[in-house]
Amino acid sequence: MNQNKPVVGITMGDAAGVGPEIILKSLAYEEMYQISAPLVIGDSKILERAKSFVNSELVIKSVSAEELDQVSYQFGTVHCLDLNLLPSDLPVGQVSPDAGHAAFEYLRTAIELAKEQKIDAICTAPLNKEALQKGGHKYPGHTEILADLTDTEDFSMMLSAPNLKVIHVTTHVGIIDAVKMINPERVYHVIKLAHETLEKAGISSPKIAVCGINPHAGESGLFGYGEEEEKVIPGVEKAQAEGINAVGPLPADTLFFRAVRGDFDIVVAMYHDQGHGPVKVLGLDAGVNITVGLPIIRTSVDHGTAFDIAGKGIADEKSLMEAMRQAVELAPKK
Structure with missing residues (x-):
């Protein structure tokens, strides 16, 4: 045995x-x-x-x-x-x-x-x-x-690679559907899942960075139609109000570099390719897929x-x- x-x-x-x-x-x-x-x-x-x-x-x-x-x-x-x-x-x-x-x-x-x-x-x-x-x-x-x-009902996909962990708000849906599905409550729940998962793994008060949806995280309304303000920011603020160490939304094009550098313990990605792309650049043999919330x-x-x-x-x-x-x-x- x-x-x-x-x-x-x-x-x-x-x-x-x-x-x-x-x-x-x-x-x-x-x-x-x-x-x-x-x-x-x-x-x-x-x-x-x-x-x-x-x-x-x-x-x-x-x-x-x-x-x-x-x-x-x-x-x-x-x-x-x-x-x-x-x-x-x-x-x-x-x-x-x-x-x-x-x-x-x-x-x-x-x-x-x-x-x-x-x-x-x-x-x-x-x-x-x-x-x-x-x-x-x-x-x-x-x-x-x-x-x-x-x-x-409350679950998410987390990818783990050397120096980078990413958790997803949406995964296997088309990009147009993904944007429709993103909402403050879902963003909040995924941030909370990230926080709880890393704390269980021994990381005290993990640093969580949240991606924007649009280029430059919308740049104060310059890009998109206010998706960050409507769908992302209220979820981040709700998590922050509970003492969770979350920041964002931040521009995805620089955020992953900062995470690999060590500025953050995990990144919250809004959709499949936003999160998967950076992990797979690090090597297809290096990434692990973890379902959190189960x-x-x-x-x-x-x-x-x-x-x-x-x-x-x-x-x-x-x-x-x-x-x-x-x-x-x-x-x-x-």
Whole structure:
């Protein structure tokens, strides 16, 4: 059985992508077993196939949900809660409704295990949004599934990279819809989530910088139609009134430089590309995606399924390894 290390459920994501490969490459490092008890939630036969892609000598062992309490997690053996949903000859690097449905089921199973406290955190390999929807699940991505299946209304996506953390007011919506969705209450709630998340991580009175929506944060009405004054400033002021160390709205074009320099502990971005772009400039293998506000811990790689290189064994495992470390750091302490 596990010796006081957090059990991290690693969902396999879209099996036609690089998920199975980066899981095996990550679990080939003994460090992952020194800090955690990793349990893959997916299809054992897909992992077996992926061994040939990455020249792995790891042993794949299938387990059932009933056996989880008896599993002894040891380096060299990868334990897989085998849902047995996919054929071993699933085409690699192609959109598949079957793979999309399976990715949903891996995550749904992980959420149930986390609710039942059979695992301590969830770490997700990437899924493909087109495959997910073709598989019958009309969600924009992982974050929205997690929120729906945990009945969470107040949540946000946080990206963590070296020297930069970013949390989002809106994520997977078009830019016009994003601007419509931004409002003072949402801005306030995301600032508060950032504050609470960083305080739990040991940062006292974290410094929070809030992006504007328009260039130069509107520059006193010169750009836009007063969105900052209407949608952002009241939310910042509400947070400040509660003693939260938040400033803004600030021009996004200089704000991220200042955050990387160390002026701020986290940046509140208004929409997807505003926050994702700066993080990904720092390196696709460096970013980790964390869903904050959930009743369970969830971290993820911050890259996609990479269908163009799937099956070639060249996908980089560094982001998944960092996501594992973050999951361990955030998991309830035993």
